[in-house]
Amino acid sequence: MSAIVKVDRLEKTYADGFQALSSVSLDIAHGEVLALLGPNGAGKTTLISTICGLVQPTGGSVHVDGHDIAADYRQARALIGLVPQEITLEPFDKVISSVRFSRGLFGKPRDEAHIERTLRQLSLWDKRNSRIKELSGGMKRRVLIAKALAHEPRILFLDEPTAGVDVELRRGMWDTVAGLKADGVTIILTTHYIEEAEAIADRVGVINKGRILLVEDKDKLMARMGRKQLRIELHEPLTALPEGLSGHDLELVDDGAALVYTYDTAGPRTGITRLLSDLAAAGIVLRDIQTSQSSLEDIFVGLVQEEDAA
Ligand SMILES: Nc1ncnc2c1ncn2[C@@H]1O[C@H](COP(=O)(O)OP(=O)(O)O)[C@@H](O)[C@H]1O
Numbered sequence: 001m002s003a004i005v006k007v008d009r010l011e012k013t014y015a016d017g018f019q020a021l022s023s024v025s026l027d028i029a030h031g032e033v034l035a036l037l038g039p040n041g042a043g044k045t046t047l048i049s050t051i052c053g054l055v056q057p058t059g060g061s062v063h064v065d066g067h068d069i070a071a072d073y074r075q076a077r078a079l080i081g082l083v084p085q086e087i088t089l090e091p092f093d094k095v096i097s098s099v100r101f102s103r104g105l106f107g108k109p110r111d112e113a114h115i116e117r118t119l120r121q122l123s124l125w126d127k128r129n130s131r132i133k134e135l136s137g138g139m140k141r142r143v144l145i146a147k148a149l150a151h152e153p154r155i156l157f158l159d160e161p162t163a164g165v166d167v168e169l170r171r172g173m174w175d176t177v178a179g180l181k182a183d184g185v186t187i188i189l190t191t192h193y194i195e196e197a198e199a200i201a202d203r204v205g206v207i208n209k210g211r212i213l214l215v216e217d218k219d220k221l222m223a224r225m226g227r228k229q230l231r232i233e234l235h236e237p238l239t240a241l242p243e244g245l246s247g248h249d250l251e252l253v254d255d256g257a258a259l260v261y262t263y264d265t266a267g268p269r270t271g272i273t274r275l276l277s278d279l280a281a282a283g284i285v286l287r288d289i290q291t292s293q294s295s296l297e298d299i300f301v302g303l304v305q306e307e308d309a310a
């Protein structure tokens with residue numbers, strides 16, 4: 001993997017003594033979409049703000065395309081666009097001048113073609129002369145993205161881009177992210193919506209209490225940690241599990257009308273063959289069988305609960 005951002009043993013302890021990041025190490029690949037998933041207070045905003053140079057780390061380092069974020073702040077920061085969690089726009093500004101202004105902040109020369117391309121890409125071109133206060137919530141979010149892209153960064157950080165946004169706007173945002181990725185922009189977004197990570201990320205990082213619990217390819221993660229369940233509908237309901245079946249990971253559900261068998265998809269064997277023959281030996285007649293796969297949500301909740309219990 002060729003990393004465009006390298007985070008090495010990053011630490012952040014706030015002035016009040018609260019440790020928000022503990023030895024966070026993370027490589028972000030060129031052109032990927034990485035979703036940082038974690039509950040409220042996990043440290044997502046702190047991590048992003050530190051990488052972007054807005055929060056001073058108390059340990060460790062961040063390199064952006066080889067530039068140390070502290071020592072070479074300007075070079076590193078020029079490569080980064082940041083869309084903050086809170087909407088921070090001047091209500092009376094016009095869309096296009098607000099985006100131009102953001103470009104100017106980075107000392108970049110005027111480039112109307114780039115501004116137009118960016119506004120078109122975000123479906124804001126028709127609104128370029130509207131004032132911010134005249135826009136809907138979804139449009140305001142897109143203006144924030146346009147402002148973050150105004151200086152042509154190669155890496156875009158989106159902090160909770162769809163928090164509190166309705167389902168339709170959320171899908172629109174996912175399309176926007178896909179379009180930016182297709183343009184070669186590396187994207188890091190934080191979210192506490194698991195379905196969002198499932199929908200758009202190439203890799204998923206799980207963060208809780210300031211620690212990275214894992215970073216993994218989304219598909220591999222789901223295959224590795226995914227558990228499958230086999231639901232067996234019974235011809236006659238059972239009042240209890242027969243003796244001969246106690247060796248299986250079985251649960252009697254629906255007032256005894258069905259059995260649920262949980263197995264590991266990554267295990268050497270599923271145990272289904274033996275289960276079925278033990279069921280037959282116990283004289284149990286089956287009516288129907290269904291399988292289901294655990295989602296990223298189950299995996300995430302399991303991980304965070306494990307951490308909280310530790
Ligand atoms: N300026 C600050 N001073 C002290 N504690 C802070 C500050 N900013 C954030 N925190 C604390 O750090 C933790 C992580 O916050 P944050 O990074 O915003 O989490 P997230 O974005 O995952 O919800 C929280 O417990 C929060 O209260």
Ligand SMILES: [Mg+2]
Binds near residue numbers: 046085
């Ligand atoms: Mg946050």
